[in-house]
Amino acid sequence: xxxxxxxxxxxxxxxxxxxxxxxxxxxxxxxxxxxxxxxxxxxxxxxxxxxxxxxxxxxxxxxxxxxxxxxxxxxxxxxxxxxxxxxxxxxxxxxxxxxxxxxxxxxxxxxxxxxxxxxxxxxxx
Amino acid sequence: xxxxxxxxxxxxxxxxxxxxxxxxxxxxxxxxxxxxxxxxxxxxxxxxxxxxxxxxxxxxxxxxxxxxxxxxxxxxxxxxxxxxxxxxxxxxxxxxxxxxxxxxxxxxxxxxxxxxxxxxxxxxxxxxxxxxxxxxxxxxxxxxxxxxxxxxxxxxxxxxxxxxxxxxxxxxxxxxxxxxxxxxxxxxxxxxxxxxxxxxxxxxxxxxxxxxxxxxxxxxxxxxxxxxxxxxxxxxxxxxxxxxxxxxxxxxxxxxxxxxxxxxxxxxxxxxxxxxxxxxxxxxxxxxxxxxxxxxxxx
Numbered sequence: 001x002x003x004x005x006x007x008x009x010x011x012x013x014x015x016x017x018x019x020x021x022x023x024x025x026x027x028x029x030x031x032x033x034x035x036x037x038x039x040x041x042x043x044x045x046x047x048x049x050x051x052x053x054x055x056x057x058x059x060x061x062x063x064x065x066x067x068x069x070x071x072x073x074x075x076x077x078x079x080x081x082x083x084x085x086x087x088x089x090x091x092x093x094x095x096x097x098x099x100x101x102x103x104x105x106x107x108x109x110x111x112x113x114x115x116x117x118x119x120x121x122x123x124x125x
Numbered sequence: 126x127x128x129x130x131x132x133x134x135x136x137x138x139x140x141x142x143x144x145x146x147x148x149x150x151x152x153x154x155x156x157x158x159x160x161x162x163x164x165x166x167x168x169x170x171x172x173x174x175x176x177x178x179x180x181x182x183x184x185x186x187x188x189x190x191x192x193x194x195x196x197x198x199x200x201x202x203x204x205x206x207x208x209x210x211x212x213x214x215x216x217x218x219x220x221x222x223x224x225x226x227x228x229x230x231x232x233x234x235x236x237x238x239x240x241x242x243x244x245x246x247x248x249x250x251x252x253x254x255x256x257x258x259x260x261x262x263x264x265x266x267x268x269x270x271x272x273x274x275x276x277x278x279x280x281x282x283x284x285x286x287x288x289x290x291x292x293x294x295x296x297x298x299x300x301x302x303x304x305x306x307x308x309x310x311x312x313x314x315x316x317x318x319x320x321x322x323x324x325x326x327x328x329x330x331x332x333x334x335x336x337x338x339x340x341x342x343x344x345x346x347x348x349x350x351x352x353x354x355x356x357x358x359x360x361x362x363x364x365x366x367x368x369x370x371x372x373x374x375x376x377x378x379x380x381x382x383x384x385x386x387x388x389x390x391x392x393x394x395x396x397x398x399x400x401x402x403x404x405x406x407x408x409x410x411x412x413x414x415x416x417x418x419x420x421x422x423x424x
Contacts, residue, residue: 075366079326082364086357097366099333
């Protein structure tokens with residue numbers, strides 16, 4: 001988990017076990033609260049196999065991140081993984097997606113409310 | 126002669142084999158005049174005779190192995206290609222399968238006549254009948270082999286063309302930096318939409334395309350199944366980080382879709398490919414301006 005300014009960058013690699021995914025979900029929530037991040041970029045380009053559990057975890061991460069006033073962007077999903085998720089009926093409606101980390105950061109910058117305090121911080125700066 | 130008596134009485138297949146080897150030349154000569162051989166080997170009569178000899182040899186080999194009823198007998202493998210060529214040539218000439226089959230059947234009588242006249246005078250009626258039956262079965266098997274080979278050739282052709290159709294029918298076109306388009310033509314079934322989805326997603330990665338346009342101008346009808354395929358493709362592209370626009374919805378199709386209650390949900394739709402391209406360019410902040418005084422300036 002990398003921190004770039006107000007954005008958390010998470011890279012998922014290879015075979016993701018159910019327990020690891022759940023651990024990530026918990027860690028991420030805590031890190032967002034602690035760091036005050038406004039965006040989470042999850043790089044899934046290293047994920048080759050996806051099941052319904054991981055799909056649900058991703059949707060849940062997006063949901064909880066939203067509750068914490070941050071937004072989630074999924075990056076670099078492989079075609080096969082995308083097809084599998086769609087066939088499973090998991091279209092992840094609440095999740096933003098991008099082709100590359102660069103695009104994802106740009107997306108967060110463009111649409112982000114300046115911070116979770118909704119502009120207060122900007123006035124004080 | 127005990128020797129001969131034993132041989133003839135024991136195995137008609139043996140007798141047939143000997144007969145075929147002995148009369149190879151004559152059979153081939155007679156076959157060369159039959160339409161199946163005459164029309165396929167048009168260069169010279171000798172060529173037809175040679176082809177006939179090859180077939181006779183194969184038949185003798187099959188008879189030798191005593192597998193006259195088996196179209197998969199090893200003896201046929203050597204002439205299978207030649208037989209396929211003959212069958213295919215006759216089909217190309219416009220003959221129906223039944224006509225080809227009856228032409229092949231015409232190969233039997235000359236051989237049979239030759240066999241009857243060739244058998245010793247004192248052969249028992251039973252033995253003659255057994256030999257003729259064996260020969261008939263053998264010729265029948267030859268017919269089966271030719272038809273089988275011709276049919277499998279046709280099947281291979283159909284398979285090849287189906288694959289070609291799948292490849293040809295789904296080109297992904299790069300319209301602009303970051304914009305790809307797929308012109309869909311023909312009926313969308315599950316297999317084709319799967320191919321479309323895969324090729325589109327691959328090219329999204331390859332081109333780093335943020336927008337993909339699915340143009341359905343060439344799709345004759347849109348029913349709930351096609352709509353579902355479109356939705357799936359759009360959803361998969363979105364998961365990869367690209368936005369999909371569906372274009373080319375003709376007035377009649379728009380009407381049908383409303384009548385059927387088909388909902389494309391949040392998918393962006395446009396009437397024509399040009400409209401879709403315009404929308405995407407606008408989203409990208411790219412504009413096309415008509416050439417000014419300083420010459421053509423695009424973007």
